[in-house]
Amino acid sequence: DQQVKQNSPSLSVQEGRISILNCDYTNSMFDYFLWYKKYPAEGPTFLISISSIKDKNEDGRFTVFLNKSAKHLSLHIVPSQPGDSAVYFCAARRDSGGSNYKLTFGKGTLLTVNP
Amino acid sequence: DAMVIQNPRYQVTQFGKPVTLSCSQTLNHNVMYWYQQKSSQAPKLLFHYYDKDFNNEADTPDNFQSRRPNTSFCFLDIRSPGLGDAAMYLCATSEGTVGLSPLHFGNGTRLTVT
Numbered sequence: 001d002q003q004v005k006q007n008s009p010s011l012s013v014q015e016g017r018i019s020i021l022n023c024d025y026t027n028s029m030f031d032y033f034l035w036y037k038k039y040p041a042e043g044p045t046f047l048i049s050i051s052s053i054k055d056k057n058e059d060g061r062f063t064v065f066l067n068k069s070a071k072h073l074s075l076h077i078v079p080s081q082p083g084d085s086a087v088y089f090c091a092a093r094r095d096s097g098g099s100n101y102k103l104t105f106g107k108g109t110l111l112t113v114n115p
Numbered sequence: 116d117a118m119v120i121q122n123p124r125y126q127v128t129q130f131g132k133p134v135t136l137s138c139s140q141t142l143n144h145n146v147m148y149w150y151q152q153k154s155s156q157a158p159k160l161l162f163h164y165y166d167k168d169f170n171n172e173a174d175t176p177d178n179f180q181s182r183r184p185n186t187s188f189c190f191l192d193i194r195s196p197g198l199g200d201a202a203m204y205l206c207a208t209s210e211g212t213v214g215l216s217p218l219h220f221g222n223g224t225r226l227t228v229t
Binding site: 009032036041043046051095102104 | 119213
């Protein structure tokens with residue numbers, strides 16, 4: 001039962017263009033969403049997050065959009081740079097209480113930014 | 116720099132031979148997690164410690180155990196590794212478990228079972 005889905009295993013874009021990474025979720029109780037970036041041979045590093053009370057959060061070149069009614073979020077990277085080439089994981093968590101701490105991850109999308 | 120350190124980076128063990136993976140942190144976070152990640156799969160939570168309180172995931176096999184002797188260290192013990200336990204094991208920490216508290220990951224230990 002995969003509650004967080006990243007349906008595109010890979011994405012390739014040209015340097016300077018926009019990268020759009022998508023994530024869908026099935027659990028309507030999720031309230032918090034986080035994106036992680038992972039380089040080969042390294043652990044995932046936190047990138048950006050959004051709570052369900054917002055529909056957009058921006059940090060420099062990275063913007064996350066949340067559409068609660070569609071249970072969909074996306075990460076936009078503008079402009080894309082070769083150093084952005086990595087695996088991007090979407091993760092989600094419910095609000096506090098009981099076992100709701102758990103951060104559930106998607107399978108990740110490999111982004112390749114070509115010079 | 117404050118960080119999460121996992122040792123060793125690569126571990127090879129024989130089928131059925133117990134193995135221990137270690138994790139230390141300098142972030143002074145109260146929560147420590149162990150995730151298992153197989154190729155092209157989502158990281159899967161095995162268990163976590165909230166301070167000294169151990170929280171096991173319902174589907175974590177009994178073969179996997181954990182110890183947290185103090186705030187800084189956490190160990191993953193695999194009592195009888197099988198071929199299916201070959202994976203990347205990720206340790207992570209967080210300050211609390213709610214809201215937008217991000218997890219901070221180590222670089223992982225890649226376990227090979229021969």
